[in-house]
Amino acid sequence: xxxxxxxxxxxxxxxxxxxxxxxxxxxxxxxxxxxxxxxxxxxxxxxxxxxxxxxxxxxxxxxxxxxxxxxxxxxxxxxxxxxxxxxxxxxxxxxxxxxxxxxxxxxxxxxxx
Amino acid sequence: xxxxxxxxxxxxxxxxxxxxxxxxxxxxxxxxxxxxxxxxxxxxxxxxxxxxxxxxxxxxxxxxxxxxxxxxxxxxxxxxxxxxxxxxxxxxxxxxxxxxxxxxxxxxxxxxxx
Numbered sequence: 001x002x003x004x005x006x007x008x009x010x011x012x013x014x015x016x017x018x019x020x021x022x023x024x025x026x027x028x029x030x031x032x033x034x035x036x037x038x039x040x041x042x043x044x045x046x047x048x049x050x051x052x053x054x055x056x057x058x059x060x061x062x063x064x065x066x067x068x069x070x071x072x073x074x075x076x077x078x079x080x081x082x083x084x085x086x087x088x089x090x091x092x093x094x095x096x097x098x099x100x101x102x103x104x105x106x107x108x109x110x111x112x113x
Numbered sequence: 114x115x116x117x118x119x120x121x122x123x124x125x126x127x128x129x130x131x132x133x134x135x136x137x138x139x140x141x142x143x144x145x146x147x148x149x150x151x152x153x154x155x156x157x158x159x160x161x162x163x164x165x166x167x168x169x170x171x172x173x174x175x176x177x178x179x180x181x182x183x184x185x186x187x188x189x190x191x192x193x194x195x196x197x198x199x200x201x202x203x204x205x206x207x208x209x210x211x212x213x214x215x216x217x218x219x220x221x222x223x224x225x226x227x
Contacts, residue, residue, distance in 0.1 A: 040219070042201045042218050043156070056213070089153075091156070093156075101158045102158065109153070
């Protein structure tokens, strides 16, 4: 499968714990995006990488959130001291620099108890 | 919120009927895209229409764009049960340039009954 993959698919954690999600983009894509989607809403942009550089972060990305993309390949999104409001689907997408089309992974559904 | 509006929020039709979904956005855009999301899954890109285009077709999909009204519509003809999904419109930041992030509408949940 050469699409975008995300792991884990589901994560249940207790409030206050840290969680980390991983995204593997399509190999030749140099752009990588993270979005968050809550029930009944469209995805909301969190952050974006071009190669290994994080070029923009949304105001939604509080200081408890950190994202990395070492070597411009896979990316991780870490949430520290999780809160119940962090419960959502976290979507990763990738694209070529020259393309408008983004390819989405299946998402990681986070539930904070 | 930067999200636009989509209507209807939910639409239920019979197989074979046409489905029309509308999207309104708030900024100036150079393109607008439509995505489909099956229940609990990631999004799939359906079609992109540029700001200088008024209508575009792809298979059973027809998209229109009215930049003066800041609105777009997606028509699915001869619907199938497999078309059951949520449909989202999305657009890049105002000012054009590289399309490095998207703002999504709230989506329309389409149910096609066999």
